[in-house]
Amino acid sequence: MIDPQLLRTDIQTVAEALKLKGHSLDVDAYQVLESKRKSLQVEAESLQAQRNAKSKEIGKVKAQGGDASGIMAEVNGFAERMKTAQTELEAVKEQLFAMTDVMPNMPHTSVPKGNSEDDNVEVAKWGTPPNFDFDVRDHVDLGEAKSALDFEMATKIAGPRFVVMRGQLAKLNRALIQYMLDMHTQNHGYEEVYVPYLVTQESLIGTGQFSKFGDHDLFATQAEDGYYLIPTAEVPVTNIVRDEILAADQLPMKLVAHTPCFRREAGSYGRDTRGMIRQHQFEKVELVQIVKPEDSYDALEELTGHAEAVLQGLELPYRKVVLCGGDLGFSAAKTYDLEVWLPGQDAYREISSCSNFESFQARRLGARYRVEQKKTELVHTLNGSGLAVGRTLLAILENYQQADGSVVVPEALRSYMGGVELILN
RNA sequence: GGAGAGGUGGCAGAGCGGCUGAAUGCACCGGUCUUGAAAACCGGCAAGGGUUAAUAGCCCUUCGUGGGUUCAAAUCCCACCCUCUCCGCCA
Numbered sequence: 001m002i003d004p005q006l007l008r009t010d011i012q013t014v015a016e017a018l019k020l021k022g023h024s025l026d027v028d029a030y031q032v033l034e035s036k037r038k039s040l041q042v043e044a045e046s047l048q049a050q051r052n053a054k055s056k057e058i059g060k061v062k063a064q065g066g067d068a069s070g071i072m073a074e075v076n077g078f079a080e081r082m083k084t085a086q087t088e089l090e091a092v093k094e095q096l097f098a099m100t101d102v103m104p105n106m107p108h109t110s111v112p113k114g115n116s117e118d119d120n121v122e123v124a125k126w127g128t129p130p131n132f133d134f135d136v137r138d139h140v141d142l143g144e145a146k147s148a149l150d151f152e153m154a155t156k157i158a159g160p161r162f163v164v165m166r167g168q169l170a171k172l173n174r175a176l177i178q179y180m181l182d183m184h185t186q187n188h189g190y191e192e193v194y195v196p197y198l199v200t201q202e203s204l205i206g207t208g209q210f211s212k213f214g215d216h217d218l219f220a221t222q223a224e225d226g227y228y229l230i231p232t233a234e235v236p237v238t239n240i241v242r243d244e245i246l247a248a249d250q251l252p253m254k255l256v257a258h259t260p261c262f263r264r265e266a267g268s269y270g271r272d273t274r275g276m277i278r279q280h281q282f283e284k285v286e287l288v289q290i291v292k293p294e295d296s297y298d299a300l301e302e303l304t305g306h307a308e309a310v311l312q313g314l315e316l317p318y319r320k321v322v323l324c325g326g327d328l329g330f331s332a333a334k335t336y337d338l339e340v341w342l343p344g345q346d347a348y349r350e351i352s353s354c355s356n357f358e359s360f361q362a363r364r365l366g367a368r369y370r371v372e373q374k375k376t377e378l379v380h381t382l383n384g385s386g387l388a389v390g391r392t393l394l395a396i397l398e399n400y401q402q403a404d405g406s407v408v409v410p411e412a413l414r415s416y417m418g419g420v421e422l423i424l425n
Numbered sequence: 426g427g428a429g430a431g432g433u434g435g436c437a438g439a440g441c442g443g444c445u446g447a448a449u450g451c452a453c454c455g456g457u458c459u460u461g462a463a464a465a466c467c468g469g470c471a472a473g474g475g476u477u478a479a480u481a482g483c484c485c486u487u488c489g490u491g492g493g494u495u496c497a498a499a500u501c502c503c504a505c506c507c508u509c510u511c512c513g514c515c516a
Contacts (some may be wrong), residue, residue: 041475045485052485055497059443075496245435245472366473372454375480376472 001363002103008034017106020113020325030099037092044085051078105360107325108297108334114324120337121324126308127317129341134403138344139394140275143169145405146424149276160273161265161280168423169393172409173283175416176389176396177258180285180310184386188306190256190287195236197259198227203239206365208331208357219262219280229262233286234383241290241367245376248369252299253290256386258283276390277349283389287354289382290367296356296380297334304336304354307386311351313412316395317341319348333358338387340395351391354384397424 007014007030015025054075061071112121143149148169154162165173184190198221204210209218209231219229230236237257246253261284272278287306291299304320311318323335332355339348359378362368368376400408406425409417417423 038475041485045475048486049484051496056443058496063443072496078496247435368472 040089104330112324115326119324120321124320136343139397184256190254193257233257233259237288242365246369255288258285287386300356307352314410344398352385357381
């Protein structure tokens with residue numbers, strides 16, 4: 001949610017910033033509504049103030065045993081007028097909300113211009129893609145050869161975009177989760193949290209995944225329950241601070257959670273249909289930080305570094321890009337994507353997305369902290385994948401593959417794999 | 426699932442339909458005292474919103490949520506949600 005105060009005082013700046021995200025803001029329409037809101041609200045509130053004053057008078061007169069019928073007659077007509085003013089005000093507010101609710105967050109000034117992912121800017125590259133002196137296989141061929149990945153079976157059970165992992169790969173999956181959680185809790189200062197995988201609509205609205213108007217990428221339970229499966233741990237974890245006023249010394253709050261994530265992928269028919277790149281259900285270790293506003297950009301660099309540390313620990317080549325305005329998500333002010341090298345695709349593919357939302361989520365969430373005795377201020381929220389586990393697993397298969405189709409276990413994972421150095425052999 | 430109790434400020438806990446945005450205690454902040462601290466004493470201390478140059482005033486809203494009764498609701502009525510206790514069931 002964009003600061004309504006800013007929309008009143010400097011809507012041009014907002015309109016300019018939103019243009020970078022491809023959102024055109026109807027400034028005139030907004031200002032017309034806003035001035036209506038102002039006069040209606042002033043009117044409605046002054047009617048209420050008058051009524052309150054009169055009612056108090058009645059109370060006083062009656063307490064003294066006097067006759068209050070005169071004042072009561074005077075106040076009688078108020079109810080109706082108040083109701084009309086109230087109704088009109090609500091209507092205008094709703095129209096304003098319809099406009100602000102679909103406004104994305106403003107990009108940070110450091111965000112490059114651009115319309116699509118082609119305009120994202122590479123800011124760093126780490127490691128070198130391996131050279132193979134044999135025909136490279138992708139993770140599907142590698143996994144299916146030993147029945148350690150079984151897409152057909154998953155389709156039988158649940159339909160397309162699911163996978164069954166068996167034996168060593170199921171264990172590798174678990175090893176990766178442990179490795180990531182241990183690294184973030186032991187080296188990076190995060191507190192591990194376990195959270196619900198089903199959440200309410202309210203929680204989704206808080207983090208911006210659910211808009212009344214936009215479509216969403218969510219699985220839902222039957223209407224009577226009203227639950228949604230989480231598309232990312234960002235939702236339950238960030239909602240920890242919803243409607244809270246935190247003490248300054250609670251910040252920064254650094255949380256890490258491993259959860260499965262569920263997405264319909266409704267808009268991506270035909271895209272990434274092969275393999276584990278895009279699934280309805282996948283595992284992710286998510287980093288979340290709740291920080292003071294002045295610290296959020298340092299925190300973004302730090303948090304991105306924490307995700308990079310996992311890739312470096314696993315010795316997977318990757319590059320870091322900063323998303324251009326047009327490719328930025330709805331709620332984000334700035335995002336770094338980490339893209340891991342996938343020999344099977346001969347390309348870098350996203351494996352982590354680290355974003356600063358500034359106060360955009362916090363405003364919806366009502367997440368504040370106490371600056372001084374009497375003052376509260378919205379916090380800034382950030383999150384990033386550290387990392388997407390399924391994609392990490394397939395990156396390992398493809399980068400560590402051998403001529404015979406076996407796969408070397410990265411050193412960092414061996415203690416989590418019971419000392420095994422080679423799998424799919 | 427059945428029976429009962431309850432949801433009030435950071436916490437605990439009062440609150441006859443008007444003088445209660447809310448007693449009191451704790452916590453917290455400021456001060457006096459003290460070499461310093463503690464104790465004691467004095468003062469302050471909810472959030473959101475509007476108006477405004479203003480973090481000054483003034484005003485509105487909020488006592489689980491939503492509706493209703495009334496000139497007036499934390500207080501009365503209805504529905505829902507949640508919590509706790511007991512019983513049943515269950516990993």
